[in-house]
Amino acid sequence: MKCPRCSGDDDRVSDTREVNGGLAIRRRRVCNRCGFRFSTYEEINPDGVVVVKRDGTRQPFDRKKLEQAVKRACGKRPIPSERLRELLDRVVGELKQGEVASDKVAELIMKELYKTDVVAYIRFASVYRKFTDVEQFLAVISEVSEK
Ligand SMILES: [Zn+2]
Structure with missing residues (x-):
């Protein structure tokens, strides 16, 4: 080392x-x-997991990429990097060898973020669901407040 x-x-x-x-x-x-x-x-990095995107393209699962997306959502939130690593470990642990839809990965992340930091959750959801108007944004916020 x-x-x-x-x-x-x-x-x-x-x-x-x-x-x-x-x-x-x-x-x-x-x-x-x-x-x-x-x-x-x-860190755990699963071998042989292939992510299938919505447009049908496939690429090997890349923890670093996922980590960056999660970090963007968590930007400036008071979440220790330790917590983020744990969150990613848990998500990675849920993945099975073979193909997995990118939607599924995003859902796993959102489930974990929801428990960790609601603001980060909303940010991630807004990117992932590609909100195009305020209505969609408000819908997720009211979903959160109902839970
Ligand atoms: Zn030294």
Whole structure:
């Protein structure tokens, strides 16, 4: 592992633990060269999951892409990155090998965001459902307030 400070590649692991209920692993590391302490996370990335978009195009599932979309929705909201990682871990854990509709992935994200932060949920829904007018926006907001 390269040290982010001195770029040396000699480090030792001082602690390894399961986080997020065993869905991910965090390793605390210490650089043997400069003493810098940092952590790495092993994230779940499912192999062999293909996302089918609405227009029928297919592409391999890409956690990073999904993460970016979720981060955009969560921009400036008080959500720790830890929570976001956990959210993504749970969504990824629901995916099965093979083809999955992008709508399905978005629904999973929305379900998790709803429990996490309603504002982020509404933002994500507005992008995903491509709201074209205020009516649609208000419909989702009233859905949220009824729940
Ligand atoms: Zn170092």
